Amino acid sequence: MTRVYTFTNQKGGVGKTTTVVNIAAAMADWGYRVLVIDIDPQSNATTCLGLDSRNLSSSIYDVLTGEQNADEVIRGTRWPGLDILPSAPALAGATVELNRTADPRERGEHLKHVLTSITGYDYLLIDSPPSLGVLTVNALSAAQAVIVPVQCEYLALEGLAQLMRTITLVQHGLNPALTVRGVVMTMYDSRTTLSRQVAEEIRKHFTERVFNIIIPRSVRLSEAPSFGEPGIFYAPRSTGALAYRVLTWELLRGDGHE
Amino acid sequence: MTRVYTFTNQKGGVGKTTTVVNIAAAMADWGYRVLVIDIDPQSNATTCLGLDSRNLSSSIYDVLTGEQNADEVIRGTRWPGLDILPSAPALAGATVELNRTADPRERGEHLKHVLTSITGYDYLLIDSPPSLGVLTVNALSAAQAVIVPVQCEYLALEGLAQLMRTITLVQHGLNPALTVRGVVMTMYDSRTTLSRQVAEEIRKHFTERVFNIIIPRSVRLSEAPSFGEPGIFYAPRSTGALAYRVLTWELLRGDGHE
Numbered sequence: 357m358t359r360v361y362t363f364t365n366q367k368g369g370v371g372k373t374t375t376v377v378n379i380a381a382a383m384a385d386w387g388y389r390v391l392v393i394d395i396d397p398q399s400n401a402t403t404c405l406g407l408d409s410r411n412l413s414s415s416i417y418d419v420l421t422g423e424q425n426a427d428e429v430i431r432g433t434r435w436p437g438l439d440i441l442p443s444a445p446a447l448a449g450a451t452v453e454l455n456r457t458a459d460p461r462e463r464g465e466h467l468k469h470v471l472t473s474i475t476g477y478d479y480l481l482i483d484s485p486p487s488l489g490v491l492t493v494n495a496l497s498a499a500q501a502v503i504v505p506v507q508c509e510y511l512a513l514e515g516l517a518q519l520m521r522t523i524t525l526v527q528h529g530l531n532p533a534l535t536v537r538g539v540v541m542t543m544y545d546s547r548t549t550l551s552r553q554v555a556e557e558i559r560k561h562f563t564e565r566v567f568n569i570i571i572p573r574s575v576r577l578s579e580a581p582s583f584g585e586p587g588i589f590y591a592p593r594s595t596g597a598l599a600y601r602v603l604t605w606e607l608l609r610g611d612g613h614e
Numbered sequence: 615m616t617r618v619y620t621f622t623n624q625k626g627g628v629g630k631t632t633t634v635v636n637i638a639a640a641m642a643d644w645g646y647r648v649l650v651i652d653i654d655p656q657s658n659a660t661t662c663l664g665l666d667s668r669n670l671s672s673s674i675y676d677v678l679t680g681e682q683n684a685d686e687v688i689r690g691t692r693w694p695g696l697d698i699l700p701s702a703p704a705l706a707g708a709t710v711e712l713n714r715t716a717d718p719r720e721r722g723e724h725l726k727h728v729l730t731s732i733t734g735y736d737y738l739l740i741d742s743p744p745s746l747g748v749l750t751v752n753a754l755s756a757a758q759a760v761i762v763p764v765q766c767e768y769l770a771l772e773g774l775a776q777l778m779r780t781i782t783l784v785q786h787g788l789n790p791a792l793t794v795r796g797v798v799m800t801m802y803d804s805r806t807t808l809s810r811q812v813a814e815e816i817r818k819h820f821t822e823r824v825f826n827i828i829i830p831r832s833v834r835l836s837e838a839p840s841f842g843e844p845g846i847f848y849a850p851r852s853t854g855a856l857a858y859r860v861l862t863w864e865l866l867r868g869d870g871h872e
C-alpha cells in the first residue's frame with residue numbers, strides 16, 4: 357500500500373523542504389520507491405533534487421490545471437528509486453485560478469484526484485508552501501497523514517495552534533481520514549536555552565506524537581541545495597545527515613517496515 | 615511626508631518580521647511616529663509587539679473587508695510612538711474572499727485604499743506573509759518601496775529572482791511608482807563559508823541597493839518574541855540589536871533624516 361504524507365507548516369523556514377528531501381533520499385537509498393511532490397511555487401524541493409525549475413517544459417501546475425497527466429510530468433532524479441513531480445514558479449498563478457472554483461470541495465481536491473492516477477511507489481511525500489492557502493489545503497486533503505516540521509524557536513511554536521485548527525477543519529470536511537503522523541523538531545541548537553525550552557514545550561503538547569530524534573542545526577544541510585543534492589548524500593557523516601537517517605528509520609519502523 | 619515601506623520576501627523564515635519589528639522600535643525610540651501594519655495571517659509582528667492576536671476584538675481583517683475603519687482597529691504598544699494595525703488568524707480566510715473579487719486591480723488595492731485614511735505617522739511599515747499571493751500583492755501596491763530581507767542561505771538567494779519578477783509585474787500594473795529601497799542581509803554566520811558566499815552573490819546582483827550593515831545570527835533576537843518585545847529593547851547590547859540600530863540609522867539617513 358502506498359503511503360502518502362504531507363509535510364506542512366505555515367510558518368516559514370522551519371525545514372519542510374529539507375525534511376522531505378532528506379527522508380525521500382534515505383528511503384530511496386534503502387530500496388524504497390519514493391515520489392516527492394513539490395506543490396510549493398518556490399520549487400525548492402525541485403532545486404534540492406538537482407532540477408532547474410525555470411527550464412522545465414512542464415510541472416505540477418500543468419497537472420493541477422488538467423493540461424497534462426502526472427506520468428507525463430514526473431521525472432527521475434540522479435538517484436535510483438527517487439522521482440519528483442516538480443514545481444515551477446507558474447504555480448503561484450494557479451492559486452488565483454484554483455481559488456476561482458466556487459465549490460470548496462472541488463477547490464481543495466485537485467491534488468487528490470491527481471494522486472489516484474499515480475502508481476508504483478511505496479511513498480508519496482508532499483512538500484507544501486508556507487501558508488494555509490488553497491495549495492496547502494490540496495496537500496492536506498490528498499494525504500493520509502501530516503508530518504509537521506517545527507523549528508525550535510518561539511514563533512514557530514506559536515504557529516502550531518493555528519496549524520492544528522486547520523488540520524481539524526480538513527478532518528471535518530475534505531479528509532476525515534487525515535491523521536497527524538508526527539512532529540519533527542528541526543534546527544535544534546543545543547547551546548541555547550531557547551531550543552531546550554521550545555523542545556520541552558513541544559513534547560509537553562504533542563507527547564508521543566513527537567519523533568524521538570531531533571534534527572540539529574547543521575550548516576552542511578544548508579550547503580547541500582547549492583549542489584542540487586540532499587544533505588544525506590552531500591555530507592553523509594554530518595550530524596544533520598545522520599539525524600535524518602535515524603528519523604527515516606523511525607518513520608519506516610513505525611509504518612511497519614523492518 | 616509619510617513613508618510607506620513593505621518588507622517582502624516569499625521565502626519563509628528570512629527575518630521579515632524580525633526586521634520590521636526592530637526597525638519600527640528603533641525609529642520610535644528616536645522619536646519618529648511609526649505604525650506597523652501586520653498583513654500576515656500568522657500575526658507574528660502582532661505577537662512581537664506584545665499583543666495576543668487571538669484575543670483581539672478586531673484586526674486588519676475587519677479593515678480589509680470594510681467592516682471597520684483603520685483608526686478603530688489601530689492600537690498603541692508599550693512604547694510611545696509605536697502603534698500597530700494588528701493581524702489575526704481570521705486573515706487567512708480573507709485570502710479566499712479577496713481572491714473572489716474578479717477585477718485584478720480591485721483585488722490588489724484593498725490595502726492601498728485603507729492607507730489613504732491613515733494620518734499622523736512618519737513611517738508605515740508593512741510585514742507581509744511568506745507568499746506572492748493576494749495579501750503580498752496588496753502590500754506591494756500600497757507601499758512606496760520594498761525592503762527585502764534575505765537570509766544568507768542558498769535557497770533564500772534562489773527565490774530573489776522570482777521576487778524581482780513579481781515586483782516588476784506590480785510596477786507595470788498596480789503601482790508604477792514602486793521602487794526597491796534595499797536588500798537587508800540577515801542571520802549572517804561569519805563562521806560559515808556559505809554565509810560569506812551568499813553575501814558575495816547578493817552584493818554582486820544588487821550592488822548599491824544592499825544595505826551596508828549585515829544582521830548577524832543572534833539568539834537574543836529569537837528569544838525576544840517570547841517576551842513580546844523587540845530585540846532592541848529585550849537585549850539592547852546584543853550584536854543583533856546593535857546591527858538593527860545601525861540599519862535603522864542607515865535607512866533614516868538615506869531618507870534624508872539626520
Ligand SMILES: Nc1ncnc2c1ncn2[C@@H]1O[C@H](COP(=O)(O)OP(=O)(O)OP(=O)(O)O)[C@@H](O)[C@H]1O
Pocket residue numbers: 367368369370371372373374375396398400484485486542543544571572573574575577578579581596624625626627744767768769770
Ligand atoms: N537542520 C538544519 N540546519 C541548518 N540549516 C538548515 C536545517 N534545516 C534547514 N536548513 C536551512 O534553513 C533554511 C530553511 O529550511 P527549508 O527551506 O527547508 O524550510 P521550509 O520550511 O521548507 O521553508 P519555506 O517555508 O520557505 O518553504 C534553508 O536555507 C535550509 O537550507
Ligand SMILES: Nc1ncnc2c1ncn2[C@@H]1O[C@H](COP(=O)(O)OP(=O)(O)OP(=O)(O)O)[C@@H](O)[C@H]1O
Pocket residue numbers: 366367368369486509510511512625626627628629630631632633654656658742743744800801802829830831832833835836837839854
Ligand atoms: N538575526 C537573527 N538571528 C537569530 N534568529 C533570528 C534572526 N532573525 C530572525 N530570527 C529568528 O528566525 C526565525 C525566522 O525569523 P522571522 O519570523 O522574523 O522571519 P519571517 O521571514 O518573518 O518568517 P515568515 O516567512 O514565517 O513570516 C524566528 O524564529 C526569528 O526569531
Ligand SMILES: [Mg+2]
Pocket residue numbers: 372373374396400483484485
Ligand atoms: Mg520549503
Ligand SMILES: [Mg+2]
Pocket residue numbers: 630631632654658741742
Ligand atoms: Mg514573518
